[in-house]
Amino acid sequence: MSFSTALSIAASGMRSQASRITHVSENIANADTPGYRRKLVSFEPDRAPDATPGSVTTGRVRLDQTPLPQVYDPSHPLADEAGHYSGSNVDMVVEIADARQAQRSYEANLRVFDQIRQMSSSLSDLLRR
Template sequence: MSAFSDALSVTTGGLKSQAARLRVVSENIANVDTPGYRRKTMSFDMQRNDGGLSTVAPGDVNLSRTELPDIYDPDHPLADATGNYKGSSVDLMIEIADAREAQRSYEANLKMFDQTRQMSTSLMDLLRR
């Protein structure tokens, strides 16, 4: 049964990591028009448990270091004397692509979790006979 619990641990780590990634992407999409907002990115870390099994875990959240774009809008409350203000570094197309990738990765991990659970249940049924 150790192989089943190892498989469940690996897929659970993937589910948690992709859920955290989707949360970061959602924050970026929500702030696409927020002046001065810097895009957040998240890394993944590999962790080893006592048995030597490697699982993925959510890593650090970092802010984008790209230059914020200047937006010309003299009527904006944050505009300076030249009529410019700093916009957001979020590109909506990139965030949508990242969201789809995270969603598909989450679904793949969920499918593996379900298949492992079904295999475990089938094995237990066979052993009961």
């Protein structure tokens, strides 16, 4: 595997995890929004014609189809005649765990990227001698 291939794979991992972090932060920001459905991001192999084999990309963003909780608050403007409205299906514990996992995966790809860059630089220095 060449340095450029390894760099490309690590960069695709960082891009994908950054996208995941974006969607997790949107979920957290909308946790109290009535009727909001949690966004889910999946990863898949990058099938673009010029893609490096082994690189990943994010798939389509899907909405979590878990039933929305019914919140009882007769004073809420969206409440029906029984005093209920649809809440959000965002679970903060799950979102925080997803954010930590995405952050750690991003950092791991960053370390790989940095290690490859250092190896490339060291090889260049050796070849100059």
